[in-house]
Amino acid sequence: MKNRILLSAVFFIAMAAAFGQASYLPQMDSMEPDSWDNPVTVEVGVDGSITFLERTLHNEDDEDYFLFVPGRDGLLIVETSGDIDTIMYFYNANTREELAYDDDDGADLNAMISCRVQAGRRYIARVTGYSGSTGPYGFRAYISEPVVVLSR
Numbered sequence: 001m002k003n004r005i006l007l008s009a010v011f012f013i014a015m016a017a018a019f020g021q022a023s024y025l026p027q028m029d030s031m032e033p034d035s036w037d038n039p040v041t042v043e044v045g046v047d048g049s050i051t052f053l054e055r056t057l058h059n060e061d062d063e064d065y066f067l068f069v070p071g072r073d074g075l076l077i078v079e080t081s082g083d084i085d086t087i088m089y090f091y092n093a094n095t096r097e098e099l100a101y102d103d104d105d106g107a108d109l110n111a112m113i114s115c116r117v118q119a120g121r122r123y124i125a126r127v128t129g130y131s132g133s134t135g136p137y138g139f140r141a142y143i144s145e146p147v148v149v150l151s152r
């Protein structure tokens, strides 16, 4: 009797392991392979109406790189969309200085960074999955409207 329970437990664990291994891995997106030296160039939107670029974290080691050059000074919003748990690093592309990092400031588990940027400077965002999260997601960057300060 005891052995039978043990056998059932072993069988259950083996089945669970097999099921886990057979889990679906998403397809590599068409912009692969990208890297720091070969980033995907994205247009910087002039407001929040710009659409998201569709990308995929196809395995737990995947890192996606985006390069953009703002057309004017302002507060840049960089964010992801979708159901996976993204994290994002934001850099000055020339100096490689890390300017910001975020995990969950966007919708649900999405990363979102807001950072003051200067026109003509090159910036890189690096997106990867939190704790190996994989799947499709959206990415966009736009300059939010500058705050107008009225002087008396």
Ligand SMILES: [Ca+2]
Binding pocket: 029, 032, 055, 056, 057, 058, 062, 063, 064
């Ligand atoms: Ca990717």
Ligand SMILES: [Ca+2]
Binding pocket: 085, 086, 087, 102, 103, 104, 109, 110, 111, 130
């Ligand atoms: Ca996140």
